[in-house]
Amino acid sequence: MAEEWKFDVPTAGTKHLPPDPRYLEALSSQGYGFEAAVADLVDNSIDAGAGDVVIHFLRDSDRLTSLLLIDNGSGMTEDELDVAMTVGGRRNYRQGALGMFGTGLKSASLSHAAAVTVVSRTKTSRPAGRRWVMEHAKDGFQCDIVEPGYAQSLIDRYSGGQPIDWNGTVVRWDGVKDFPRNGGPEQTERYLARTVSKLGMHLGLQLHRFLARGDFNITIAVEDIATGVVVMNYGVLPVDPFGYPVTGNPEYPRTFKVEVPSVGVVPLHSHIWPPKSTVTQFRGIGSLLDTQGFYLYRNDRLVQAGGWNNFRQPEQHLALARVAVELPPVSGDVFRLTVKKDGVDISPEFIAALENAADDRGRTFGGYLTAADSTYREARRRTGVERRPVIPAGKGMDPAVREVLSEELPTLPGEDPIAIRWEAIEGEAFFELDREGRRILLNQRYRPAVLGGRRAGANDAPMIKSMLYLMVNEVFQRERIGPRDKDNLQLWQSVLVAAARAEMDRLSDRDGE
Template sequence: MVIASNDVIERIKLAPDAGLVKSLGANHTLESAIADLVDNSIDAGASRVSIRLLTRNDRLAQVEVLDNGKGIDAAAANAAMTIGHQRDYSDGDLGHFGMGLKAASFGHSDVLTVWSTSYGATPVGRRIRRADFSKDFTCEVLSADAAAERAADRQIVLGSELGTSIVWTDVRNAYRGRNRDEARSWLSTRNDALRSHLGVTFHRLLASKRLEIDVLIDERGEALAGPGVPILPIDPFGYATSGHPEYPKDLVARVGDSRVKLTCHIWPAKSDVTGFRIGTKSGEQFQGFYIYRNDRLLQIGGWSDTATPTPARQLARVVLEATGGPFVTMNPEKSGLKFEPVFHDAINKAEASDGTTFLTFLQDAESIYTDANKRKRRRKPAIRPDKGIAPAIRKRIGSELPFIDGDAVNIKWKRMPAGEFLDVDLPAKTLWLNSRYRRLFAPDGGSLNDAPVLKALVYLLTHQVFEGQHLGARDKDEIALWKSVLGAAAATEEHMRAE
């Protein structure tokens, strides 16, 4: 259809329906929502952010994000509470859509309160209630005296009255059951996920000391002066040595007159350190693109339909600095980006100065992974570890060593004479450790799977003697050596700790 140039008779403005508020933040996790609030703090020039997860009867009841940024005045507060309001963003700002504060907050709470103090301005407070806001966009204006009290709280927590406090109350999407242990477990899991997400999302800012973030969990009303636990940076490229001697390597993707650099990394095979593994998730889940904007990580892995994730590609990661342009589109939650078709084509044609292509990079990463697994398969089968060794350690040993069918070895504690540390009971397939020294390795009290480092070491040292049907002369000599040296070491350790 051809659009006529003379068919317009009037121009009208169509205001958004307030009902859209009900869908705000639907795609936000708790972690991504809080990260969005931290973005606002960074844009406000904050160097410190304190996140407070406040509970009532062990259930999450309130979330606070306090910063020492420049704060906002009344006019800016009104704008911040307006759906879709887009201020004049600078190139260095992390904000983008004018939706972040409302979407992040209403995705997880029914009441959003903002307190702020800026230099030379009267302290301000604003509150929007999801139920009212979804009808008519109404916002409550709070007293300057109450805002001044919140500024005094920031002075206690952050050492500055200037700044902003975001408060979520009537928190949704939290544990609602009656089991207190389950509630604590839920909160512990969310805390770990939050710390991992913030640690990797802001790792560049944290590592360079441009930003400090802490998280505190406490009962509501008890947490004002309590110190939070600092967030540590998690560098997804923090390997000591590259897994491939020719990487990292820069590939250049060309789209018309534009050039986009792709920095390709290959992690060392068999990595299992923080950075490769993030939180409780294995490194295999984090292959792909890492897209940064102003040193904030927007996308944590994923191939964005440019390649297919496979176990053999788990060592491959690519850094892309998003500097704008028509090739990458960011979603409001900043939890992933969409590559435009023209950019997909450009990536597949990207090359390094030595002729390496994107496909070559993937093949190199696969080769490192495959070669490492071939080496693993040549290892001699070992007896299976069983009772006394933590399940996670048994699983890891099984990923590194094939097991002999049949018997398993147990590691247990029993009382032995002083100066002895271990004993081998071949018929019972048991390695005994002297319980006299148990407190040296399990100071908080023993359990079946205690002292995991010690038990893993003695399993690796002794497993071969349990794989035969009898002890030969060489085995007996090895056992005598272990008893002599480790017995002396344990006695020395006990003496040194007693001094």
């Protein structure tokens, strides 16, 4: 029966079926995050041999107008620029290039902007530019030719080593969807502070090997175009996910080898972080449940930061385990990189081979996982202090805080979590306890003072919520509130109300200036 089944289907010729112009709209709806989209542009700069990349936010007073990425790479001629702006345009990627599919520039840009302009110059060619506007793109793939005088002026704006010297490329996003619209100066400042921090962390992690070499730099800058003043200038630092000062286990790091029939030997460089590390490379890149596991590199670019890819489920006791894997040059169907380069699909062939992975002395990968688990558990026992269990935190507490609480404190089994929320409360009290409903209620009138002008949200005010949760947890555990508890609650109320009023006075004074 198996021999009768064939994949050869008889055909009667071919027919040319070009994509509908709306295909570009679909291509720009792949779920690119803002940081991942910018990282894709930086990849192109690296492929062009750039040593300096500037990510430039332009603002006109309170309003953000454009985002530009400027590099001092080799640049492109007009013909090369046409290929780069063609969806799926074919070019020969050099060995070690980060680009793959010929779609990143277009899909990443039009996912976040209404228009993308690319202007470039080589050492032997004049500046040339092309511009995709989504509306034109949907109307028959009509790509605009940038007027040569403007192309020259845009190159000139960043010439003289800032960073372009003789050659380079400028990518400009207009109509950026993520930019705040009508929030005024405070919203713009908050957006920039948040976005620059997240973008710097993302690029610092994904491209940490390039940034650590010393001959490649990324700068994030903000310029007020009305005054020409650069109001922010931030150098991106490498964030090495394996950059611990001292190993958590003296037997590691250790390299295990996986025999995968279709691609050969794949080394697993396996590390155990020191317990309770507070450095950014450990706690600053995400949840410890998400950042344990495999760190997959392609041509020195980190394309997946953590995760076990169906090998096993993440668990708290493996929080210290991180494994660096270099994707082989020819991966076949074993490692399939996503178009956005933010994850890798790994075939069952590799997962099955992990069971037999071993180092040169015959020690197994399974033994490594056991060692990582034991290192975590032993660190908890060595403290010599047994912390009292608590009722877990629930809705209203920032997830990152909840994770640390679950790591640091044992929880009482079978207990409903304590939720924290803002509500209208009569009188001057800062908070009320709903012991039966397992809720800490914060007085809505003090919310602006606590947030200090920041945006409200379900998980806002993490510091005040964490403090209150720790202070009143035992009150929720008791059958009744005794005199000592009542006195403590009154003390905390008085201090918090005084602090909130002081903050309200500060806000009032600031608004009156």
